[in-house]
Amino acid sequence: MDQAAYWVLVVARLICTLATVVLISNALWKLLGRPYVVTRSLRRQGIRGPPCRFAVGSLLEARRMLAASRADTLDVSCHDYAPVVYPFFQKWTADYGKTFLFWWGPTPCIISTDVALVKKVLADRTNLFQKVHYFNPSFKSILGKGMLLVNGDDWKRHLKVIHPKFNEEKLKYMSTLVSEGTRRMMEEWYAQIQNSKTDQAEIDMMRDSDELTQGVIGQMIFGVNNKEVHELLVQGMKDPPIPGFRYLPTRRNRRLAKLDKFCTSKIMQIMKAHLAEGSYGDGLLGLMLEAYALDNKTLSIEEVVAECKSFFVAGQDTAANLLTWAMFLLSNYPQWQEKVREEILLECPKEGEAPSTDVLKKLKLLKMTVLETLRLYNPVPFIMRKTACDTNVSNIKVAKGTRIMIPIGMIHRDKEVWGADSNEFNPMRFDKGNNASSLLAFSYGPRVCIGQDFAMVEVMSVLVMILRRFAFSLSPKYVHRPRHRVVLTPKYGLPLIVKNVLQLDGYDYCD
Template sequence: MASSGETTALLGSSSAGDAQAAPFPWKLLLVLYAAAALAWCAVRVLAWAWWRPRRLGRVLRSQGLRGTAYRSLAGDARLTQRLNREARSRPMPLGCHDVAPRAMPLFHHTMKEHGKTSITWFGPVPRVTITEPELVREVLSNKFGHYEKLKFGRLQRMLHNGLGSLEGEKWAKHRRIINPAFHLEKLKGMLPAFAACCTELVQRWEGLVADGQPCEVDVWPEMQNLTGDVISRAAFGSSYLEGRRIFQLQGEQVQLVVQAMHKLHIPGHLYLPTKTNRRMKQIASEVEELLKGIIAKRENALRSGSAAGDDDLLGLLLESNMEHCRGDGSDAARAGITTDDVIGECKLFYFAGMETTSVLLTWTMVVLSMHPDWQHRAREEVLHVLGHTTTAPDYDALSRLRIVTMVLYEVLRLYTPLTALQRQTYKPMELGGVRYPAGVMLMLPLLCIHHDKDVWGPDASEFRPERFAEGVSKASRDAPAFFPFGWGPRTCVGQNFALLEAKMGLAMILQRFAFELSPAYTHAPFPHGMLQPEHGAQIVLRARGLP
């Protein structure tokens, strides 16, 4: 019989032998962990791409909403592409302003088939159109933050990360700091920059018709250059030549971002090293470097008290930011916005300020060419108010251009630059008798609303500026239903800037030229970021008073 010591030795020897014979299965454990992780990821992907969309679709359909069926992760991408191809395959008749079927074919088709409040799919996210003006105002008022702006993250930052993309307290702080730069008295100080750019444009055009012969001009790139120069001068003052390069880069960036938007349903697409993604990143870096240089010079000048041209937007923004930092309140409340924030706002100036006014002026010249009677009435008003002087109009003169204002409003209605706005529910919300679960996108098709005969009457798709004779509030049946600059607390802070610039440009053009459509013009409105003339806007210019 073995002693206790021998027994212990034998047991130890036996355990060691067992351990050597059967080592702990670390590899098997890692495989099990990997399998569990993959299974968890698969369940999450399946929930995101299949179970959740179908559940949200059932909730919406159970309340009477109809629309397209959810079939794949791409949502309605294929249907959208097909309808877009069909819409773009044929131009519109000259003089026709019913642009919604061509500019927003998916939503026009879906609302026609399934009703105004209908469902489409943006990838795996249900998207419900909201067209009743009262409900649109409720969504855009957003008093308690119930409806959030969609977040496109990396893609949006490529274009801008300014006021339009912010939420909550950060948005409120930026709005407080930016608002003073757009007060009326500040805008009056920018009129010389507007006038300088418009004068350069009309003088160049006068050179084209100096021999008394009419001249064909594609006014679309002309207006892009004009408004780009206005933004460069108004935003950066004496640094506007540097600003021109930013304008060129931002214009290219808009085109690339629009292309990328069509592929958002592909997970991780923006992180792939494609040619487009590399170029977007390169443009974003170059724009930021240019802006940092301009901002650093201006901040140094402000600190030293030698700042010049502080009536420009950048100077006003930096000055307002410094005033905010010196104000009363806690350290957190007094904290201003960072240099990166200022860069984001400058990029937004370009994106919103340049594009909106350039498409407005372009479509106004096209529409007035289609309606020479209104061109004549607007010109007569301009000549009555401004006379035949070549001096640029001041603010008081621009404010007396009632017919010009009516024309611009009607063009904004018929050819709304930004055709739609989108919001998203982050918690269950009731709107118009429908209870929307969290995670539903609300599509506000502004262009469709502006053409709705139930809102604007049977002549909704006709050019009738007189509908604005008594102002915006009385122009529609369900008033107000005019949303070219949004609505509520997030109304575009630069709308007065854009309208003053458009009035200045249009008045100086009407004063010097008569114009008509060129035989080369094709009427083809289509949204590419903003609602643009797909094949240009060829106009025949004549020096005023010539046959």
């Protein structure tokens, strides 16, 4: 071996050794050093939590509690789902107080149900508490860099393009889509009732809400109902939380990669057609394209594609589940269903059409019902932030990289905020606008849900149309078991009995 080759080998070995030392020290710090330092620092400040086990943190204990409650179901009148959905949060809050430390594997997490602390974190405008998600890595890579996942200046750039598009005009366009979709759904119910000998039909509200909201958001974004995008996102969510998993050459992964490519190219095709025509269309995609074409290409084409997927994720399952849970509660409380229906019949003269936003504003009982649904069965039951550097929140020193978990579903049951009846269904608690500011269903602060008006108008409009026409109750087959899977859903669907009881002014619905 000549002299030069010898030195190359020595340097290469040195680099490899150094890299190995750095990797091992980093791993040791994460697995042993950081848990010790962070736990000691927080203990000194009075923040305690379940023990941190080597590499797995507190996850095994959480899993054990989840497994023990897996088969449990609730009585339909019980709205305190914490014992079955978050048995670990419930136990640890009881053991360690409102703010405690929990180890998500080797990552420290502070969980807090203290509204003042949570609001301080969410109100941050300095990018100190960055948004993070518990989505698996495959799903994040499918979503790309859309508004849901970006932080800092990137997020401001996206917001600048998107925010002005979510205006009253857009809500009007959406109302037409909602009314068309709801009519189709109700026509099916009507046909089912006509074909039955009992003058009633059993429907699965979860499935129907899913289909309806898919159609609305698909039309809203792309101008067409894009079933492939839905399929892609649903499949992506199911991947295990292992980095790089999606690159394993399994049959499922190959199929998912093909579907991802297909969806991206389909979105691109729609975009190219719009750009060639110079007319961008009414959908959200069109509005982003307009910004792309006219506004110095503020968003790149890849970002527009990512934004379409993000809005689909953020706006479909959430609205579907809000509608489903509202129907669950209205079925469970028939007197309340009757009261809301009376209000609708008084204020909405037109059958078979989505009400205008002006009419919706008059439907106070309906709005309070939806707010109470958001409190008890919020589709997004917890969100997360991560500290960008060592910082202080509510006088607690928090190390860089600590996650702050905000269990909205638990906060919404806090008796100090909501009173002794916090686990009861009582829409009147929102009478005269009180309590609305404590509702965190759409989050709070600068990263508040951009689609909240959209979701409220969509869900309220569908409920108006259904309540005018049908009476409904829980099917005896219904099993009450909320489950958290990205969003909060009824684990066994929502079978309902619908009756076409309202023969209004001789109006025959299917004419």
